[in-house]
Amino acid sequence: MYKGYGTAGKGDVSEIVKKRAKTATPKLLLKIRNLQLTRDRIANDPQISDDERRFVEHELSMKITHLERERHLKIRSESATRNRLEGETISRYWTQLNREKKPRDEIYALKKLDADIDEGQPTPGSAYEKHSQRMADLACTYHDTLQDTVAHTIQTDEREPVIVEVLSALDKETTRDQACNLEPDLTEDEVSSALKLTKNNTSCGLDGLPNELWKLLHEHYLAETKNEAPETFNVVELMTEVFNDISTYGVDPKTGFTDGWMCPLYKNRHCKLPTDHDP
Numbered sequence: 001m002y003k004g005y006g007t008a009g010k011g012d013v014s015e016i017v018k019k020r021a022k023t024a025t026p027k028l029l030l031k032i033r034n035l036q037l038t039r040d041r042i043a044n045d046p047q048i049s050d051d052e053r054r055f056v057e058h059e060l061s062m063k064i065t066h067l068e069r070e071r072h073l074k075i076r077s078e079s080a081t082r083n084r085l086e087g088e089t090i091s092r093y094w095t096q097l098n099r100e101k102k103p104r105d106e107i108y109a110l111k112k113l114d115a116d117i118d119e120g121q122p123t124p125g126s127a128y129e130k131h132s133q134r135m136a137d138l139a140c141t142y143h144d145t146l147q148d149t150v151a152h153t154i155q156t157d158e159r160e161p162v163i164v165e166v167l168s169a170l171d172k173e174t175t176r177d178q179a180c181n182l183e184p185d186l187t188e189d190e191v192s193s194a195l196k197l198t199k200n201n202t203s204c205g206l207d208g209l210p211n212e213l214w215k216l217l218h219e220h221y222l223a224e225t226k227n228e229a230p231e232t233f234n235v236v237e238l239m240t241e242v243f244n245d246i247s248t249y250g251v252d253p254k255t256g257f258t259d260g261w262m263c264p265l266y267k268n269r270h271c272k273l274p275t276d277h278d279p
Helices: 007-023 027-043 050-086 092-097 132-150 156-167 176-182 188-197 211-226 235-249
Strands: none
Touching: 027 050, 050 092, 188 211, 188 235, 211 235
16 A cells, blocks of 8 residues: 555655756756866867867866856855845754854774684784775674574563563553544544644655655645646645555555664764664
């Protein structure tokens, strides 16, 4: 039911956005790149005389410099305009503008988990992994196997009574009215209201698609419906069906709908030890 909204559908959207971002080059920047390619081609053309080559290279360099200056002035003008509009109002732009920009902590090496080091002896350089990708794989492997390493060896048929026992310690319960309100399926009006209240500049999944995308799709649907356009995509209707399907049947593990992202952090400990990074 919700595969279109999950891995497949959102994956298609991500690919379209990435492709568009790669092809949507500003015209001014495209002119600069074309002139640079022409200049490089002329510089390596053996059929052109030295005098002609120097003259053409000089002319192209002057044009490139002029366009780069024009592009710089345009960027500066756009920045000044945005600062004029948002620089004195409480917004995300304003908070980022006035926030202290601290340098990121860089981890140059991670200690290998299987490194055999004698206690009291200095750690050799070979005990550390310095390649970025292998460092990431090392940390990933450690945290992937961590839960299995420390997990309780409880059988599947014994899990349910344990879960009930743990939950019985909770003293908060829903009232009868609250339980009655949760029983019916969600409506499109409820989903639409919730969508309006979602925070901007954030993404609710690993795909990185921001909440503004779904808001924009809904705005397009309302505008197209007002103009009586046929076969208009209703993203709120799709979301409503997805949420009600999950409420009834649960999440299909094949979709990756509930996959999350774990970011290991370290605080006041040895940053080179994977065991000192908390998820």
